[in-house]
Amino acid sequence: MNSNAVGDLSLRHVEIKPSPQALLRSLRGLGYSPETALADLIDNSLAAGAREVRIRLEWRDGNPLVEILDDGAGMSFDQLVEAMRFGGAGPDVERKGDDLGRFGLGLKTASLSQCRELTVASRRESVVARLAWDVDRVGQGWHADAPDGSPPGELAAEFQSSGNGTLVSWSKMDRLGGLWGLDRDAFNERISEIRAHLAMTFHRFLSGEARRLAISVNDRTLAAWDPFCRRHDATMALPRDIIRGPDSAITARPYILPHRDRFASEREWEDAGGPGGWVERQGFYVYRGDRIVSAGGWLGLGGARAWTREESSRLARIALDLPVSMDEAWRIDIRKSVARPPAWARGRLAGLGADCRRRAREVFAWRGSRSGGRGRRSDTDGETSWPWETRSGKAVPRYRVRRDHPAVAAVVEALGTESMLLEGLLSALELTVPVERIWLDVAEQGGGEFAQPIATEIAELAASLASLVRSMSNRDDAGVRLDSLLRSLGVIQPALREAVIRKVGEI
C-alpha cells in the first residue's frame, strides 16, 4: 500500500487487479458480429501494409475454424507480445495516418467475441513468432500460450511457406458454431452475409479508389459493392460539400440513386440495395480513413422527431468522409461501427440530409410528378405523358387528373356538350383519392410498386383502353404515335400492351 499526500488530503492506494477470466468474459460481450470482428482484423492488416487478405471459414462438423492470413509487414516476437496485450497502444498514442487502429484492443476483443481460442502467428524477416489466448486457460494471471503451431487449417499450411505476414486463427468457436445451434446451412448463410458486409465496408480498397487491397473469402475474391451505384447513368451525384470543424474538415457528397424501374433486372435492383436492403441502407455512409464505419441511417438528425428510414427516402445516400483525427469528436466506438456527429456539424448535415431526402422522394414517386421524365416509361415525352399531376401546397398534396392530357381531351371532345359530366366525375374522384390507403398498402407491401394487371384482367382492360386509344388517335391534333399514347396511359406491361394493340387494330 502506498500513501500519497495531495493538498491536505491523504490518499492511500489499494491495487485492485482485474480478474482475468471475468474481464475477458465481459469483453467477449461487446457486441461484435462475425463480420464486424473480421473487419477489425482487416483494419490491422491494412495498417501493416498488406496487399492481400485471405479469409477461410470452415465448418468442420460444427466445430469451425476461421483463419485470416495477410501479407503485411508481420511482427517480431516482441511486437507480437505488445499486439496481444489488452489495451496495448491506446487512444493517446500517435499513429500513422493510415492506421485504422485506435484502442489497442481490436485483435483481442474482436477475435475472442467469436472464439474461445485466438492464435496469432506472424513472420517477420523469416522469423516466426506465435502466441495464443485461450479464454478457458487464462486463469488468474494474464498468461498467454506460446504454441509451436497454429490450429491445422488450409491457411496455416500456406503460412508455412509464405513470406512476411500474419495469420490469425480462431478456434473453439462458439458464436459461429454448433454450440449456438447453427447448422451447416446457417453457417454458409453467415458466410454470404460476411462477404456482403466486407464488400461494402472495404469497397474503396477493393476497387482501388483507396490503396488497393484484395480480400478473398473461401478462395472467392470479393468485388467492391458501391453504395452509390456510380456506374449507373441514372444515379444523380449532387455537389460535394465541405464542412469545416474546429481543427479539420469533413466532406459530404449526396447521391440520389435510380428509381427501381431504371434497373435492368430485379437482381440488379436487389444487389444495388445492399446488405439488409434498400430501406435499411439509406442515409449517411460514414467513412473513417476510407473504410465504412456506419452504412446508412440518419445519425439522429431531423429535429425533435429524428428521421427514420422510410420507404420513400430509400434512394437517398450520402457519403461522409471523416479523417481518423476526428475519432474523439465523432465518438467512434470500440467496434468502429457507430459514429455520432459532433454539435458543430449537425446543422449542416441536417440541411444536406433534408435536401437529399426531398430529392429522393421525388425520384421515388416519379410517376406522380409532372416532370416524371426520369422514369424509363416517359423518357421520350415526359412532360405530356402522365395523366396525373401533384399539387403540393403547404398542406397535404392534392392529386389531379390533367385536363390537357390527350386522353381527357379526346373524351371531352367526344362528349361535346355533355363534357361537364366528365368534369364532375373527375373532380369527385380527385376529392376522394384514397391517399392514406394507398400509402399503407405500398408501405406494407414493401416494394413501393403498383401491381400490374393479371392475365384475367387483361382482356377486359384491353377492350376499354383500346376504344380510348382509338378516339385519342382520331383527334386532329393528336399526331402522336400509338406507342407514346399507350405509354401516356401507363400501358407498359408487355402482355397488356400487345392486347390493346390487337384490339385497336380490330376496331
Ligand SMILES: Nc1ncnc2c1ncn2[C@@H]1O[C@H](COP(=O)(O)OP(=O)(O)OP(=O)(O)O)[C@@H](O)[C@H]1O
Ligand atoms: N495483421 C497484423 N499485422 C501486423 N501487426 C498487427 C496485425 N494485427 C495487429 N497488429 C499489431 O498489434 C497491435 C494491436 O492490434 P489491435 O487490433 O489489438 O489494436 P489496434 O489496432 O492498435 O487498435 P484497435 O483496438 O482500435 O483495433 C496493432 O497496433 C499492431 O501493431
Ligand SMILES: [Mg+2]
Ligand atoms: Mg486493430
